[in-house]
Amino acid sequence: MPSLENITDDLDVWLYQQFGATATFLIESVLIALLAIGLFSILGLVLIMMERKVSAYMQVRLGPNRVGPKGMFQTVADTLKLIVKEGMTPDGADKFLFNLAPFIVMIIAMVILAPLAFSKGFQIWDINIGVLFITAVSSVSVIGILMAGWASNNKYSLLGAMRSGAQIVSYELSAGLSVIAIVVLTGSLRMSDIVASQENGWWLFKGHIPVLIAFVIFIIAITAETNRAPFDLAEAESELTAGFHTEYSGMKFALFFLAEYVNIFIVCAVGATLFLGGWMPLHFGTNTQFNHVMDYIPGIVWFMGKTFFLIFVIMWFRWTFPRLRIDQLLNLEWKYLLPISLFNLLLVTLMAIMGWHF
Amino acid sequence: MFLKEYIKEVFGAVKSLATGMRRTGYYFTHHKEIITQQYPDNRDTLQLPERFRGEVVMIHDENNEHACTGCTACELACPNATIKIVTKFDVDEETGKKKKAIDTFVYHLELCTFCNLCIEACPTGAIKMDQTFEHSVFDRSKLTKKLNHDGSKIRAGVE
Numbered sequence: 001m002p003s004l005e006n007i008t009d010d011l012d013v014w015l016y017q018q019f020g021a022t023a024t025f026l027i028e029s030v031l032i033a034l035l036a037i038g039l040f041s042i043l044g045l046v047l048i049m050m051e052r053k054v055s056a057y058m059q060v061r062l063g064p065n066r067v068g069p070k071g072m073f074q075t076v077a078d079t080l081k082l083i084v085k086e087g088m089t090p091d092g093a094d095k096f097l098f099n100l101a102p103f104i105v106m107i108i109a110m111v112i113l114a115p116l117a118f119s120k121g122f123q124i125w126d127i128n129i130g131v132l133f134i135t136a137v138s139s140v141s142v143i144g145i146l147m148a149g150w151a152s153n154n155k156y157s158l159l160g161a162m163r164s165g166a167q168i169v170s171y172e173l174s175a176g177l178s179v180i181a182i183v184v185l186t187g188s189l190r191m192s193d194i195v196a197s198q199e200n201g202w203w204l205f206k207g208h209i210p211v212l213i214a215f216v217i218f219i220i221a222i223t224a225e226t227n228r229a230p231f232d233l234a235e236a237e238s239e240l241t242a243g244f245h246t247e248y249s250g251m252k253f254a255l256f257f258l259a260e261y262v263n264i265f266i267v268c269a270v271g272a273t274l275f276l277g278g279w280m281p282l283h284f285g286t287n288t289q290f291n292h293v294m295d296y297i298p299g300i301v302w303f304m305g306k307t308f309f310l311i312f313v314i315m316w317f318r319w320t321f322p323r324l325r326i327d328q329l330l331n332l333e334w335k336y337l338l339p340i341s342l343f344n345l346l347l348v349t350l351m352a353i354m355g356w357h358f
Numbered sequence: 359m360f361l362k363e364y365i366k367e368v369f370g371a372v373k374s375l376a377t378g379m380r381r382t383g384y385y386f387t388h389h390k391e392i393i394t395q396q397y398p399d400n401r402d403t404l405q406l407p408e409r410f411r412g413e414v415v416m417i418h419d420e421n422n423e424h425a426c427t428g429c430t431a432c433e434l435a436c437p438n439a440t441i442k443i444v445t446k447f448d449v450d451e452e453t454g455k456k457k458k459a460i461d462t463f464v465y466h467l468e469l470c471t472f473c474n475l476c477i478e479a480c481p482t483g484a485i486k487m488d489q490t491f492e493h494s495v496f497d498r499s500k501l502t503k504k505l506n507h508d509g510s511k512i513r514a515g516v517e
Contacts, residue, residue, distance in 0.1 A: 058382040320382040
């Protein structure tokens with residue numbers, strides 16, 4: 001059966017025979033860059049469309065339904081409009097930082113893509129500190145947001161950026177702790193090892209209640225980290241117009257918008273890898289016939305299915321819950337999530353030492 | 359106890375959030391609940407709510423008779439002078455008595471905010487809100503309407 005691993009390996013061998021080592025490396029880098037950019041643009045279109053449809057159905061509306069069949073091409077039309085629009089820079093703004101900020105946010109989103117395992121052997125960089133890399137780099141994105149807020153020379157932007165800083169810094173803690181819970185069970189920070197350890201069952205099922213708690217805390221924390229409702233204080237339309245990207249227009253705004261959705265995809269992919277077994281198919285203990293059927297579904301489908309399920313859950317949150325106030329937000333993190341996840345980490349460690357998980 | 363309260367609070371929060379998510383989840387899976395009217399497309403089958411307020415009309419029965427006594431309660435109730443009632447005096451043929459009646463019920467659609475106060479003020483139920491809403495015209499004077507039909511008169515017995 002042809003798999004993505006065979007295709008990439010064959011391509012690598014063929015390129016090596018044709019052009020030699022250096023040229024192969026360069027060509028593969030370019031190919032990966034093209035694939036990443038392609039993935040990002042498709043993700044932007046698909047996720048924004050999905051969000052608009054999901055929100056419409058949850059609010060008893062129809063949603064976009066005019067451009068193309070069932071409104072499929074609405075986001076394409078919107079993107080075209082954004083490309084054509086003028087990218088204004090306000091007079092009082094710090095021009096260099098103002099124009100740099102959207103690219104920083106976007107580049108960070110791209111860098112986090114590196115250690116994600118899309119399918120067996122289909123991974124840009126199987127770095128041995130994959131999980132650490134993701135947590136470390138993802139918190140840098142707050143720099144881009146602060147930069148945008150500060151350079152805009154606008155009180156709403158600055159307020160949004162400051163809130164976003166407080167929020168990401170505090171929620172990074174409980175997200176990290178719930179990730180560590182899985183690292184404790186796996187004993188490795190490498191993404192492929194984490195996926196391989198779930199061959200006979202996903203951690204969500206194998207890890208009993210402590211992993212379930214870690215999963216819930218992780219979902220809450222990533223919702224806050226990606227600045228999504230109910231934690232969208234950085235944007236908070238009703239209070240801050242659009243928060244840190246109030247002053248942005250045209251393609252620069254589109255980059256922020258795209259980065260938000262790409263970040264959602266990435267954090268959900270990390271969640272799917274850690275808790276739902278990445279590209280591993282669903283297996284039930286001894287039911288070999290069922291397991292065989294599941295094995296025939298390619299890994300990329302499993303991975304995308306799990307990721308999009310998590311994305312849907314996060315969208316569900318957004319269109320159900322009201323926005324928190326900033327003090328409520330920080331209360332939730334420091335008084336509830338952090339103590340619970342610290343205690344939970346102890347439980348998971350005890351479980352790992354005693355070998356109580358399956 | 360502190361710990362008991364703490365755990366109770368967490369469970370209460372999770373429960374209320376789950377209630378909200380069940381509602382939106384229900385709407386997400388039940389597309390029949392969608393209330394959007396795709397207006398220009400479904401113009402022929404458009405279903406308006408019963409209490410929709412389109413414009414004020416006067417109710418006439420098959421004998422071209424209405425129930426308006428010309429009391430001007432609606433004119434007084436109107437917050438922005440949409441209604442102007444011109445009255446006249448009818449002479450009763452048998453007794454020779456004079457009786458107040460409407461000559462013209464002038465309705466300025468361009469001033470109306472469809473607040474329904476005139477209908478509530480009417481003591482005889484002579485006017486009501488219609489369901490028509492496509493009011494755009496090219497000439498503003500066409501929006502000034504005369505609500506009582508030509509040759510209509512007040513229904514016998516309405517005081």
